[in-house]
Amino acid sequence: MTMLSSVAERLYWTARYLERAESTARLVNAYTQFVFDIPVGFEPGWESLIRTIDANDAFELRYKKYSERNIIKFLIADNDSPGSVRHSVRAARENVRTTRDCLPESWWELVNELHLYVGDHAVSSVARRNRFQFLERVIRRMQQLRGIVHSSMPRDQAYRFMRIGSLIECADMTSRVVDVAAATTMQIKQENAAATESLWANLLRSLSALSAYRRETGPVTETDEIIDFIFKSKSFARSLHFCLNSLEEETEGLRNPRPVWHLVRKTRSTILAFDAEKSSLQDLRTCIDDFQLQLIKLNDEIYKSWFQR
């Protein structure tokens, strides 16, 4: 059976929002862990977390001070801040509500449960004491949802459009996480070299990449190698390279995929051409900015190809 363009669009966003909720949860978790490792007095600011999701304007509308509390509240508990865990879960739920018929039976109940759980606990989890547990639970539930999709959804168009949404969002968030690390490194570099190492290790952890990285390159965390790994690994599922390759595969069975392929290939060659060893952190950040612009174009092209009504 074929799929309505409007439904494909909602599935795409469902997957994006859930991916976003999980990535944000991971990012907050990793950053919190990282801050624990920094000696008192050397803590970097939390502001880069806001900057990295391009949310400064939205943040400043609501808060005066870039304090940890405000930032964490903004990122996980605020109902209407774009990109907060709570908002993403709610938006995903709204989309699932109108696409239940093409999702696995248990999905609606689970997403509903997740929505209720986040609604009940997000605010009290701003405090460091509860934060870890809350974020872990949210991440677990996301993994459960993903597992169900993986094990019980037919590889039909519904699956494909969700996968496409996941991949775009995953690539986006991965690049943003690297951006946070780059920005923070620039901030702390002179003062504390050990902190830099801990930061990049936590970055890997936030991407669930620590053990994969160790197996591929060993236990020493070198910034250049980490960037290389996150950008170019062919096997690590959150690497930019992997996401782009998968995008190409997932769109293969769809009508008229060429315009999307063209963009995917162009983006991929920019990523593969980036030489971390020879580049400064500023170069890295410029490259990430470009990458995100490419993703926006890719999103537009996906709309043109399949969602336009």
Next chain:
Amino acid sequence: MKDSWKSYRSPDCFDELITGNGAPRSAARRLVSHFSKLSPEEMEARKEAAELAIREMGISFTIYSQGSNIDRAWPFDVIPRVIRGRDWRVVSAGLRQRGRALNAFINDIYNKQSILADGVIPAEIVLESGNFLEACRGIRPKYGVWAHVCGTDLVRNIDGRFYVLEDNLRVPSGVSYMLENREVTKRVLPELFFRYKVRPVDDYPLRLYQTLASLSPRERKRPTIVVLTPGIFNSAYFEHSFLAEGMGATLVEGNDLIVKDDVVFMRTVDGPVRVDVIYRRIDDKFLDPEVFRPDSSLGVPGIMRAWKAGNVAIANAPGSGVADDKVVYAYVEKMIGYYLDEKPLIRSVKTYLCHDQQDREYVLKNLPKLVVKPANESGGYGMMVGPHASRAMHRKFARLIEENPRNYIAQPTLSLSTAPTYCDGEIAPRHLDLRPFILQGRDSWVTPGGLTRVAMRKGSLVVNSSQGGGSKDTWIVERRK
């Protein structure tokens, strides 16, 4: 809960489970004994388990006045209503008979109009009704069937017999709650199912699919069926998606469909795909802005052309509402005689038509005894229950009737049956009705049971979910062999 059950009485009406002297009816014996043995804590636990199941399953319905809050957990009573299989068979046959007569009537009205020519029903009642759609004249849908899904509201009077209160032939809703109620009951009272032979209800989506598929204009093994919904803010959206899912059909909104050369297509990721059958859940008047309300954005421009050209089936057919007018209702028993030459197997409630002078005089004299209803509104918003209304209300309705007699009908206040219902820690009688669903296409079929709606407030006779009603699972039980 033994004492609560022992002292249970429901005076002055028929109770579904307990007889006048407090003994359980034969079909309810095991159920009553089961519930009697529960402690108050256990009973409360059952109730909470049901609430949790409902919340988790996402059962929700919306009522228009609640604005942006479109979720609302939906009141459910855990004690099932039990009806004997042999009692049900009579009702079921009566409903099919009624469905056949109503469809014959609609088909007649939009074609020959012989029932009007023969003077069985006054022509002006039908032709001046807002539900008669001129645009549908001369159309003959497949099998002569217009109302493919009919939700008929039944009540049980003090004599223990079922009466038809109204026929809903446009876009009747509630069937998903019937199905979900059974799911909830299975989760909450699994042990009770081992002690009864309860007729299953979960094949409804399949039956609906078969009915709709039989309407397809193209001979195909699997016709393309869509469920047309007004969208997420409609009170029955949950049901629309539920049924689409159950049938493996596509749930669409108006802007997912386009009409080209009198053929309906849906917009998909593979380009336009032709649609064979539309199960529409939006009102006639919003269906096609070319023909009806031009300001409607819910519908599909050109869909009526496609239907008239026979390129797509629409269920229920536009114009079906002409037979669920409350004035036309008064003539359904005559239709059964006229079209089928049969006697009604299930009775209508005596209905006084306010446009008839004699009836009107009777109504105006007896308002405190009667229920007055507008002739074509649904949802129970504009009605008056005489015995429960103030004298000011009686005066108000007397005025309304005199101003616009065609718009009102009146019926004797029935003593709606009750069933034991768990309220505030007690087992108490609450009034209820029953909405079975009748499917008609090439074949016809009636749900075993239907949706039982309960007036959760003490003494209330209003069971609509939009007015604080709840519901119960309905069991048609066969004798165990």
